[in-house]
Amino acid sequence: MRMISKFVAPEIIFGLGALSQVGESALRLGATKLFVISDPGVVANQWVDRAIARLKEAGLSFEIWFEVTSNPKDYEVIEGVKRYQDTGCDAILAVGGGSPIDVAKAVAILATNGGVIQDYEGVNKITRPLPPLLVVPTTAGSGSEVTQFAIIVDTRRKVKMTIISKSLVPDIAIIDPVVLQTKDARLTAATGLDALSHAIESFVSLAATPLTDVNALNAIRLVARYLRPSVACRSNLEAKSAMAMAALQAGLAFSNAILGATHAMAHQLDAQLDLHHGETNAILLPYVMEFNMIACVEKFARIAEAMGENIAGLSTWEAAERAIQAVRRLARDLDIPDKITVGNLSEERINNLAQNALKDACIITNPRDVTERDLHNLFALALKRGIQVD
Amino acid sequence: MRMISKFVAPEIIFGLGALSQVGESALRLGATKLFVISDPGVVANQWVDRAIARLKEAGLSFEIWFEVTSNPKDYEVIEGVKRYQDTGCDAILAVGGGSPIDVAKAVAILATNGGVIQDYEGVNKITRPLPPLLVVPTTAGSGSEVTQFAIIVDTRRKVKMTIISKSLVPDIAIIDPVVLQTKDARLTAATGLDALSHAIESFVSLAATPLTDVNALNAIRLVARYLRPSVACRSNLEAKSAMAMAALQAGLAFSNAILGATHAMAHQLDAQLDLHHGETNAILLPYVMEFNMIACVEKFARIAEAMGENIAGLSTWEAAERAIQAVRRLARDLDIPDKITVGNLSEERINNLAQNALKDACIITNPRDVTERDLHNLFALALKRGIQVD
Numbered sequence: 001m002r003m004i005s006k007f008v009a010p011e012i013i014f015g016l017g018a019l020s021q022v023g024e025s026a027l028r029l030g031a032t033k034l035f036v037i038s039d040p041g042v043v044a045n046q047w048v049d050r051a052i053a054r055l056k057e058a059g060l061s062f063e064i065w066f067e068v069t070s071n072p073k074d075y076e077v078i079e080g081v082k083r084y085q086d087t088g089c090d091a092i093l094a095v096g097g098g099s100p101i102d103v104a105k106a107v108a109i110l111a112t113n114g115g116v117i118q119d120y121e122g123v124n125k126i127t128r129p130l131p132p133l134l135v136v137p138t139t140a141g142s143g144s145e146v147t148q149f150a151i152i153v154d155t156r157r158k159v160k161m162t163i164i165s166k167s168l169v170p171d172i173a174i175i176d177p178v179v180l181q182t183k184d185a186r187l188t189a190a191t192g193l194d195a196l197s198h199a200i201e202s203f204v205s206l207a208a209t210p211l212t213d214v215n216a217l218n219a220i221r222l223v224a225r226y227l228r229p230s231v232a233c234r235s236n237l238e239a240k241s242a243m244a245m246a247a248l249q250a251g252l253a254f255s256n257a258i259l260g261a262t263h264a265m266a267h268q269l270d271a272q273l274d275l276h277h278g279e280t281n282a283i284l285l286p287y288v289m290e291f292n293m294i295a296c297v298e299k300f301a302r303i304a305e306a307m308g309e310n311i312a313g314l315s316t317w318e319a320a321e322r323a324i325q326a327v328r329r330l331a332r333d334l335d336i337p338d339k340i341t342v343g344n345l346s347e348e349r350i351n352n353l354a355q356n357a358l359k360d361a362c363i364i365t366n367p368r369d370v371t372e373r374d375l376h377n378l379f380a381l382a383l384k385r386g387i388q389v390d
Numbered sequence: 391m392r393m394i395s396k397f398v399a400p401e402i403i404f405g406l407g408a409l410s411q412v413g414e415s416a417l418r419l420g421a422t423k424l425f426v427i428s429d430p431g432v433v434a435n436q437w438v439d440r441a442i443a444r445l446k447e448a449g450l451s452f453e454i455w456f457e458v459t460s461n462p463k464d465y466e467v468i469e470g471v472k473r474y475q476d477t478g479c480d481a482i483l484a485v486g487g488g489s490p491i492d493v494a495k496a497v498a499i500l501a502t503n504g505g506v507i508q509d510y511e512g513v514n515k516i517t518r519p520l521p522p523l524l525v526v527p528t529t530a531g532s533g534s535e536v537t538q539f540a541i542i543v544d545t546r547r548k549v550k551m552t553i554i555s556k557s558l559v560p561d562i563a564i565i566d567p568v569v570l571q572t573k574d575a576r577l578t579a580a581t582g583l584d585a586l587s588h589a590i591e592s593f594v595s596l597a598a599t600p601l602t603d604v605n606a607l608n609a610i611r612l613v614a615r616y617l618r619p620s621v622a623c624r625s626n627l628e629a630k631s632a633m634a635m636a637a638l639q640a641g642l643a644f645s646n647a648i649l650g651a652t653h654a655m656a657h658q659l660d661a662q663l664d665l666h667h668g669e670t671n672a673i674l675l676p677y678v679m680e681f682n683m684i685a686c687v688e689k690f691a692r693i694a695e696a697m698g699e700n701i702a703g704l705s706t707w708e709a710a711e712r713a714i715q716a717v718r719r720l721a722r723d724l725d726i727p728d729k730i731t732v733g734n735l736s737e738e739r740i741n742n743l744a745q746n747a748l749k750d751a752c753i754i755t756n757p758r759d760v761t762e763r764d765l766h767n768l769f770a771l772a773l774k775r776g777i778q779v780d
Contacts, residue, residue, distance in 0.1 A: 004405035011556065014599065015394035166401065209404065210612075210635045214604040222600075245600045 005209040007256045010146055010170045012248065016237065018176040019136060022051045022093065023058030025172045029132035031091030033061035035084045037104045038095045039068045042138050045182040051095050051136060063087040071160070071270045071277065072099045072106075073153045077117045080107040091132040094170075097191065098142025098151075098277070101135050105150035105168045108133050117152050121161040122361065126168070135170045138179045140230070140243035141191025141278055143198055143251020145173035153271050160267035162361040169255070175248060177240040185231050188243075189334035190278030192227040195219060195247040196327070197262050197281040200289070200303060202254035204296045205365040209257065216253035220306040222246035224330065231334055261370055262288040264360035265378060268353045273342060282336045287382045289324045295368035300324070339384035350379050395599040397646045400536055400560045402638065406627065408566040409526060412441045412483065413448030415562045419522035421481030423451040425474045427494045428485045429458045432528050435572040438485050441526060445483075453477040461550070461660045461667065462489045462496075463543045467507045470497040481522040484560075487581065488532025488541075488667070491525050495540035495558045498523050507542050511551040512751065516558075525560045528569045530620075530633035531581025531668055533588055533641020535563035543661050550657035552751040559645070565638060567630040575621050579724035580668030582617040582633055585609060586717070587656075587671040588640035590679070590693060592647040594686045595755040599647065606643035610696040612636035614720065621724055651760055652678040654750035655768060658743045663732060672726045677772045679714045685758035690714070729774035740769050 013021050026034055034055060038048045043066050055062050065083050068076055084092070084107055092111075094104035106117050108130040113120070120126055137145040144150070150163045180188070199219035202212055226242035233239070265288070266280040293300055300320030304311050307326035311319035328338070354375035357363065363370055403411050416424055424445060428438045433456050445452050455473050458466055474482070474497055482501075484494035496507050498520040503510070510516055527535040534540070540553045570578070589609035592602055616632035623629070655678070656670040683690055690710030694701050697716035701709035718728070744765035747753065753760055 004403060004408050004411070007399070007402040007404065009397070009399045012397040012601070013394060014397065014601070018394050021394070210608065211402070211404070211639070214608045214639070218600065218604045249601070249604070 005207070005256070007209070007211050008148060008166050008169050009252055010173045012146065012173050012175065014175045014245070014248070016176065016178055016241065018174050019047070019050060019179060020054060021174055022134065022136065023054035023060065025134055025174060026055060026060055026091060026093065027058050029091060029134060029171050031060060031132050033063065033087070033089045034091050034093045035087065035089035035107070036062050036064045036093045036095065037068060037080065037100045037107065038064070038066040039097070039100050040066055042066070042096045042100070047136070047138055047179055048095050051093065063089055068096065068100045068103045070099050071153050071274055072103045073155050074117055075155060076103055077106040077110065077152060081110040084111055091134070094135045095138060097137065097139035098144045101137065101142065101144040102150040102152060104133060104135065106152050106163070109163070118154060118161065120163045123164045125163070126165040130167050133170045134172050134174065136174045136176065136179070137247070139183060139187065139191040140180055140240070140247040141194040143195065143247050143254065145170060145175060146248055146251040147255035149255060151267065158271050159356055160271040162267070164361060175244050177237060177244040180240040180244060181234050189227070189231045189336060190276050190282065191247070192223060192230060192243055193282035193331060193334070193336065194278035195243070195250045196223045196330070197285045198250035198254040198259065199223065199246070200285065200327070201260040201262055202250070202257040203303065204292060204299050204367045205257040205260060206367055207257045207365045212253040212257035215249040216257070217302065217306050219246045219250035219253065220303060222249070224307040224326065227330065228333055258365040259362040260288065260292070260366035261357070261363060261375070261378070264357040264363040264366070265353070265375065267360055267362070268356045269340065272353065275340065279336060280340060282331050283338065283340050284382050286324050286328050287378055289327065291374065291378060292366065292368045293320055293324070340382055341384045343386045345383065345385050350376060353379055395597070395646070397599070397601050398538060398556050398559050399642055401562045402536065402565065403562065404565045404635070404638070406566065406568055406631065408564050409437070409440060409569060410444060411564055412524065412526065413444035413450065415524055415564060416445060416450055416481060416483065417448050419481060419524060419561050421450060421522050423453065423477070423479045424481050424483045425477065425479035425497070426452050426454045426483045426485065427458060427470065427490045427497065428454070428456040429490050430456055432456070432486045432490070437526070437528055437569055441483065441485050452483070453479055458486065458490045458493045460489050461543050461664055462493045463545050464507050465545060466493055467496040467500065467542060471500040474501055481524065484525045485528060487527065487529035488534045491527065491532065491534040492540040492542060494523060494525065496542050496553070499553070508544060508551065510553050513554045515553070516555040520557050523560045524562050524564065526564045526566065526569070527637070529573060529577065529581040530570055530630070530637040531584040533585065533637050533644060535560060535565060536638055536641040537645035539645065541657065548661050549746055550661040552657070554751060565634050567627060567634040570630040570634060571624050579617070579621045579726060580666050580672065581637070582613060582620065583672035583721060583724070583726065584668035585633070585637040585640045586613045586617070586720070587652050587675045588644040588649065589613065589636070590675065590717070591650040591652055592640070592644035593693065594682060594689050594757045595647040595650060596757055597647045597755045602643040602647035605639040606647070607692065607696050609636045609640035609643065610693060612639070614697040614716070617720065618723055648755040649752040650678065650682070650756035651747070651753060651765070651768065654747040654753040654756070655743070655765065657750050657752070658746045659730065662743065665730065669726060670730060672721050673728065673730050674772050676714050676718050677768055679717065681764065681768060682756065682758045683710055683714070730772055731774045733776045735773065735775050740766060743769055
């Protein structure tokens with residue numbers, strides 16, 4: 001634990017039907033015209049329509065823009081901030097998964113701070129206050145609704161840039177589990193395991209504190225108990241509510257305790273191969289846990305307990321191993337493969353992934369010291385490669 | 391659990407030596423001249439000197455005012471806001487226990503909203519933004535450093551007014567366990583049991599949510615484990631740190647889940663008889679728990695577990711009773727009496743206490759419905775009265 005730790009969180013409005021508070025919340029933030037950022041899938045499911053109906057009721061203007069892709073890219077941010085400024089907006093509403101929310105944060109940065117998004121990579125590079133930012137997550141996974149993180153792909157360098165600043169914590173997060181019902185089983189599984197990876201990595205992080213630990217552990221408990229039924233049944237609102245809370249608590253934990261090698265590695269694969277971030281994390285996580293185990297065996301034993309394992313009578317080491325087994329079993333039950341299929345990927349590209357992962361901001365708080373060779377070995381374990389020709 | 395819940399928290403800076411961040415934090419809030427509110431005991435222990443040394447280093451001006459008493463009073467708020475305005479301050483720093491922090495909140499309200507503090511009694515009466523508010527708690531108890539509550543005595547009516555508003559959440563809470571070392575054993579015990587009463591009342595509150603529950607339960611665990619050693623030894627920094635975290639987490643829990651009958655009753659006794667709020671709560675708590683038990687026996691069983699009781703093999707009801715026994719044993723170990731000695735107090739005054747407690751904002755979230763007669767009976771159980779002459 002660090003000697004002095006910091007903890008930040010947005011105002012949180014949580015519950016079935018919370019989406020109805022979008023208009024009133026925007027008014028409280030002093031918005032007059034909102035730039036609404038989303039993606040085509042969310043728009044198709046009419047969540048944006050429902051949100052803007054509330055903005056209209058509140059007498060607010062808005063401009064909708066939904067050209068955001070997964071693993072959102074620098075050029076999308078450039079386009080977004082141009083639209084924001086051209087249309088005279090003064091606040092931002094994101095309705096979507098981690099991608100639209102992260103783009104909203106990036107647009108907010110450039111709207112008042114100028115420059116290009118690359119200028120803000122790293123920690124605490126933002127100097128001017130951002131426009132009011134209101135977010136409605138439509139997946140239970142990224143946690144971006146409560147975090148001080150935004151992750152944007154630098155398309156030239158093919159790396160995911162991690163931007164960390166207290167300014168990126170949204171002003172208000174409106175979390176309505178009803179919205180989760182339109183996601184299919186595969187996305188529900190991948191995003192739920194993303195939340196689990198946030199909870200586990202932040203719990204064993206070098207920057208963990210008692211405040212982040214209670215959130216991380218409860219997120220682990222909720223994922224272990226409710227992710228399977230949430231994937232199994234779209235209309236199970238108890239499971240959807242629990243998973244929304246799990247993602248939120250995992251977000252509070254990792255926003256303040258940061259992450260570890262799983263994320264440092266996943267960021268590289270996402271950026272280079274445009275994989276689904278949640279699934280990438282889910283596959284990498286047990287390999288990284290095996291590597292990290294000698295650094296935090298007691299914490300792993302507590303993870304096992306939170307995962308619902310019966311650890312009575314076991315040694316700490318045996319209990320810790322149960323944590324890894326429980327993570328593997330959960331992923332298997334949800335049809336997540338145990339390797340990432342990446343086709344032809346040369347040794348040189350693996351080296352390059354390892355080099356970039358070592359530079360990722362998330363590596364700093366990994367509980368076990370990591371070398372480039374360690375990362376190379378971990379990539380080799382987790383990747384299923386075809387014939388190497390490139 | 392409510393359908394839609396809200397959660398707010400300040401930015402938190404926590405750890406040994408965190409007091410050193412006062413200057414930098416004030417700068418970040420845009421302060422130029424700080425109104426420093428404290429009390430004579432805190433000033434005598436030089437915590438205010440240490441804080442203002444940091445303000446000076448940061449090039450900030452300040453004005454010190456430390457005429458705050460325990461159970462702070464409306465006329466102190468009037469005096470405070472006059473000084474704040476006459477001296478041209480633009481931000482407030484509170485260094486102290488719950489009393490200076492609550493006065494700071496009340497001064498902040500009047501500084502930008504005008505009127506008298508009575509205008510803001512109740513929920514959400516504040517309309518204009520408050521000046522920047524930075525707080526450094528010097529006790530581990532009130533939780534006011536993170537809450538949306540301020541409690542001020544209306545000296546004419548002799549009631550404690552509860553003021554609740556998101557605006558009252560400080561901008562930054564700086565929590566340095568080192569500062570707790572100058573409090574004597576009795577105050578450490580009383581404030582620590584105040585934190586326990588916050589945690590238990592918010593955990594069983596009708597407005598509890600998973601986010602408040604994890605904070606409440608961890609606060610209970612920390613108090614059960616660390617309050618005795620913290621009272622026993624001033625220099626035990628591990629215990630001081632744990633108790634600072636317990637008070638903080640209990641504050642996060644009750645700020646968002648509100649409290650119950652213990653506080654509704656304690657507020658009346660504090661205001662009428664100027665008792666120590668922490669001690670009053672500590673004595674009332676087990677009586678109120680006995681009354682509330684039929685409403686929340688499962689939650690009481692979880693409290694027993696968090697208090698460190700071995701509940702294996704017990705029925706839920708037996709386990710729940712252990713929670714009350716554990717609270718009584720903790721108070722006894724810390725030399726807290728089991729009754730409040732109030733001298734000559736007529737039936738009519740007891741009736742009056744019960745009537746006012748029924749109007750207190752904290753009664754609304756008590757898990758068991760409460761009548762005036764119930765409150766009368768609870769006061770009768772907890773008070774040790776002399777010959778009744780008045």
